[in-house]
Amino acid sequence: MITSETTSLWVAYGDSGVVGTIRKGDDGYTVTMAGASSSVGTYPTMDAAKGALNSHQRPGSGWPQFREH
Numbered sequence: 001m002i003t004s005e006t007t008s009l010w011v012a013y014g015d016s017g018v019v020g021t022i023r024k025g026d027d028g029y030t031v032t033m034a035g036a037s038s039s040v041g042t043y044p045t046m047d048a049a050k051g052a053l054n055s056h057q058r059p060g061s062g063w064p065q066f067r068e069h
Helices: 046-055
Strands: 008-014 017-025 028-033 041-043 065-068
Touching: 008 046, 017 046, 028 046, 041 046
Parallel strands: none
Antiparallel strands: 008 017, 008 065, 017 028, 028 041
């Protein structure tokens, strides 16, 4: 049996450029910070993933803009 995973990608942009990504897969929304070799985690909702990405930014960073690609 062949399976395919539908994936959507959002890129998070901060004041100085790309800060991370959120990738939607069958298991949820996976957050990866820019330059990281592994993900922060997988979350059940987009809002939870956005919050996780924001909380892993440098202290004092503003809320990033999310753009779907």
